[in-house]
């Protein structure tokens with residue numbers, strides 16, 4: 001089947017209330033994959049992008065996969081294929097005429113990977129929209145994107161939990177099977193300080209399982225509703241001074257849970273700790289940190305802070321650090 005080239009762009013998101021722990025579900029039931037133990041909240045970014053292109057080739061009976069201009073690992077290829085089938089199954093459409101003709105799926109990121117920018121979130125959000133455009137046509141996919149993204153969000157979630165929060169922006173709340181946009185337009189900077197690009201020893205997918213074994217886990221679940229309410233109020237009143245300490249507490253709690261789980265995961269390295277200590281108490285700052293399951297540090301602010309971060313890093317004698325400056329955005333685009 002011939003079709004017009006599909007191009008999709010989606011951005012990662014940074015969570016202020018973290019998804020850390022999955023509900024135990026039947027592994028054979030793909031509909032319940034990656035259901036979270038708690039609601040989470042994030043800001044979708046705009047500069048960092050995963051771009052997915054899907055187009056017909058002249059090689060019948062084949063799908064050509066390229067990730068960052070290279071053939072993906074067998075494992076990544078299987079994940080992409082599984083997601084493609086998941087999307088076609090959901091819309092009860094037939095993939096075989098496309099495969100018979102032959103087509104390509106190329107995915108590229110414009111940002112450093114494996115650094116704490118959630119590349120799986122932007123990749124699965126982009127693939128979900130791209131595969132939907134392939135299954136239903138661009139017009140229907142565009143309508144789904146602009147008026148009710150629940151189906152797209154739940155599909156993306158089954159690829160990678162945090163991906164369900166990358167189908168809209170800037171502020172997105174994930175509860176239950178899918179995420180929804182909050183009626184908030186506040187736009188913040190997210191500046192990422194990259195202190196290490198090494199792959200984490202315990203991937204997030206294992207971290208989620210280990211989290212539920214932590215003695216701190218149930219206490220965290222009990223504390224989250226009140227913290228979430230306070231974070232929402234701070235966002236509504238656009239009070240960064242109120243928001244900051246709450247998100248820092250939330251980030252540190254994720255790491256306390258990760259460290260005390262079985263297996264224990266210590267994602268922070270000496271340079272992370274040195275930097276966090278050099279920041280001093282939140283009352284003296286107008287930029288605030290959050291951390292994902294890795295050593296690199298995200299900072300939220302209302303103004304650009306790259307130069308300040310650079311100065312602190314240089315004063316501390318940090319070597320080989322990098323800074324990625326990003327900004328709140330509105331979700332994916334389909335071309």
Ligand code: DP6
Pocket residue numbers: 014015017018019020034040118120159160161162163204205208292293
């Ligand atoms: C710490 O979405 O990467 O970034 O569902 O197994 O793909 P899977 O996990 P993933 O977990 C992200 C965890 C986090 C917090 C967050 O983004 O909410």
